[in-house]
Amino acid sequence: MASKDPHLLLQSAPMLRQGLTTPQAMRDVLYALTPIVLAALWFFGLGALLLLLVSVAGAVLTEWVFTPPERRREALADNSAALTGLLLALTLPPALPLWMAFLGAVVAVGLGKVIWGGLGGNLFNPALVGRAFLLGTFPIAMTTWVSPVGPDGFFDLSSSLFALPFHAPAYDAVSSATPLGLMKFQQQGTDISRLLIGNTSGSLGETSGLLLVLGGLYLWLRRDLDWRIPAGIFAAAGLFSLILFLVDGSRFPNPFFTLFSGGLLLGAIYMATDPVTSPVTPRGAWIFGLGIGLLAVLIRMFGGFPEGMMYAILLMNAATPLIDRYTQPRVFGRKERSR
Amino acid sequence: MKDQNAYEEFIKGVWRDNPVFVQVLGMCPMLAVTNSAINAIVMGAATLFVLVGSSFLVASFKNLIPKQVRISLYVIIIATFVTVADYTLLALLPKVHKELGAFIPLIVANCMILGRQEAFASRHSIRFAVLDALGMSSGFMLALLALGSVREILGSGSLFNVPLFGADFEPWVIMILPPGGFLTLGLLLLFFNWVTARRAAFLEQVAAAEREGL
Numbered sequence: 001m002a003s004k005d006p007h008l009l010l011q012s013a014p015m016l017r018q019g020l021t022t023p024q025a026m027r028d029v030l031y032a033l034t035p036i037v038l039a040a041l042w043f044f045g046l047g048a049l050l051l052l053l054v055s056v057a058g059a060v061l062t063e064w065v066f067t068p069p070e071r072r073r074e075a076l077a078d079n080s081a082a083l084t085g086l087l088l089a090l091t092l093p094p095a096l097p098l099w100m101a102f103l104g105a106v107v108a109v110g111l112g113k114v115i116w117g118g119l120g121g122n123l124f125n126p127a128l129v130g131r132a133f134l135l136g137t138f139p140i141a142m143t144t145w146v147s148p149v150g151p152d153g154f155f156d157l158s159s160s161l162f163a164l165p166f167h168a169p170a171y172d173a174v175s176s177a178t179p180l181g182l183m184k185f186q187q188q189g190t191d192i193s194r195l196l197i198g199n200t201s202g203s204l205g206e207t208s209g210l211l212l213v214l215g216g217l218y219l220w221l222r223r224d225l226d227w228r229i230p231a232g233i234f235a236a237a238g239l240f241s242l243i244l245f246l247v248d249g250s251r252f253p254n255p256f257f258t259l260f261s262g263g264l265l266l267g268a269i270y271m272a273t274d275p276v277t278s279p280v281t282p283r284g285a286w287i288f289g290l291g292i293g294l295l296a297v298l299i300r301m302f303g304g305f306p307e308g309m310m311y312a313i314l315l316m317n318a319a320t321p322l323i324d325r326y327t328q329p330r331v332f333g334r335k336e337r338s339r
Numbered sequence: 340m341k342d343q344n345a346y347e348e349f350i351k352g353v354w355r356d357n358p359v360f361v362q363v364l365g366m367c368p369m370l371a372v373t374n375s376a377i378n379a380i381v382m383g384a385a386t387l388f389v390l391v392g393s394s395f396l397v398a399s400f401k402n403l404i405p406k407q408v409r410i411s412l413y414v415i416i417i418a419t420f421v422t423v424a425d426y427t428l429l430a431l432l433p434k435v436h437k438e439l440g441a442f443i444p445l446i447v448a449n450c451m452i453l454g455r456q457e458a459f460a461s462r463h464s465i466r467f468a469v470l471d472a473l474g475m476s477s478g479f480m481l482a483l484l485a486l487g488s489v490r491e492i493l494g495s496g497s498l499f500n501v502p503l504f505g506a507d508f509e510p511w512v513i514m515i516l517p518p519g520g521f522l523t524l525g526l527l528l529l530f531f532n533w534v535t536a537r538r539a540a541f542l543e544q545v546a547a548a549e550r551e552g553l
Contacts, residue, residue: 133513137513141509166509168508169509
């Protein structure tokens with residue numbers, strides 16, 4: 001959670017030092033997400049707020065139900081369930097029925113975290129487990145995007161939000177493709193300035209590149225995230241897409257588009273850096289980040305889906321124990337690496 | 340006394356030693372063909388036929404089968420019954436047969452069946468062997484049906500092809516795909532273990548209360 005540089009943690013004399021606690025780290029991430037949540041409200045209106053609330057409520061409720069009574073207070077106090085719900089909601093399309101968001105949050109915390117033994121035991125990022133489940137379960141609803149309504153349409157609520165549980169949603173808003181969808185299926189680019197500001201269709205929290213980077217900087221200054229992971233992701237994704245762009249500029253987008261479109265920033269800064277599901281060692285963090293960047297671009301350019309960030313992170317999550325095992329640092333004084 | 344034993348041999352396969360939920364055997368057909376209740380029932384019936392038939396034969400010839408080649412003989416006996424089941428299904432239910440595809444011939448490789456021959460039928464009387472086979476395959480069929488029903492209800496909104504909900508139902512696509520099989524099986528196993536643990540805890544409490552009472 002704190003810096004992973006080993007020589008910064010070596011201490012001999014008893015020194016008073018407040019370590020980074022889990023609740024504090026979670027609070028920092030919540031602070032860093034505040035501007036992104038506000039941007040989601042600005043672009044997608046009251047519906048975004050409802051989705052966020054329902055998802056957080058579903059996550060907290062699940063944690064409460066499946067935690068033994070004597071550990072409930074402690075399990076809920078660190079806000080990790082609320083953070084999972086919030087992160088899940090930020091990856092959802094703005095017109096998704098509320099009941100699906102609730103189900104996704106239940107799966108995220110139930111199957112993504114509690115079943116592994118609670119915080120710290122899970123192999124996969126819980127929010128992305130919830131999203132992967134939703135994408136597999138409701139592929140149409142999860143890929144129906146609406147354009148941002150802007151502040152004027154703040155109170156325009158899409159009727160699809162209020163579909164009854166187990167019922168198909170009825171869309172009244174005009175659906176519009178995300179920048180990635182436009183790129184993949186119509187070879188049509190989107191202005192970088194719009195991607196930076198976030199005035200495009202897409203998941204609630206992924207559109208505004210500038211605010212995502214800002215939140216990431218805050219977390220980096222607070223030492224809440226391992227900078228190697230996002231750096232590795234940006235390097236791999238940028239380089240790989242630059243090569244592809246140079247090979248065939250008419251078919252592949254330029255690297256800036258790759259970095260600022262879709263969920264790459266949201267995933268790289270807030271999801272891949274989850275300390276539970278990312279490697280512990282500095283070298284491992286580099287491998288992890290580079291792997292995610294490479295896989296994400298590979299899926300985007302050559303796979304069936306327009307966006308590959310979620311599967312890239314989940315795949316590298318699965319590889320994390322292996323990476324940790326092979327990048328164990330040498331024990332001081334020994335020649336061979338201790339295995 | 341003897342009747343009670345016979346009942347015990349039958350019922351253990353259904354609940355206490357359920358091949359799927361307790362022994363976790365036969366996972367291949369369990370996950371592959373349970374995307375609808377009909378497929379699950381047909382698969383269960385075919386397995387029942389094969390298991391009962393081969394248990395009967397193995398128990399009848401158990402004194403004639405040389406120990407060294409017993410496994411290959413069991414497999415040949417099982418394969419015979421599988422071939423009969425395969426052609427019967429092809430003649431009677433061609434549509435379901437097509438959907439089950441390779442998984443009918445693959446009953447040969449169902450470790451539950453071979454396991455019952457080796458562990459039970461080759462050491463017990465014909466009567467008990469058949470009862471054991473009936474119980475085990477009933478338990479297997481129940482498990483298949485439970486999985487198939489859950490997956491069909493959620494994944495297609497119907498049960499035995501009868502629509503349960505209105506046209507507005509939003510199907511859970513993942514449930515009829517392979518991940519849905521794993522998810523549902525995992526959750527059912529979780530539920531089964533939970534019930535077993537609760538029951539054990541309850542029995543212990545009762546026993547403790549009785550000790551105190553005495």
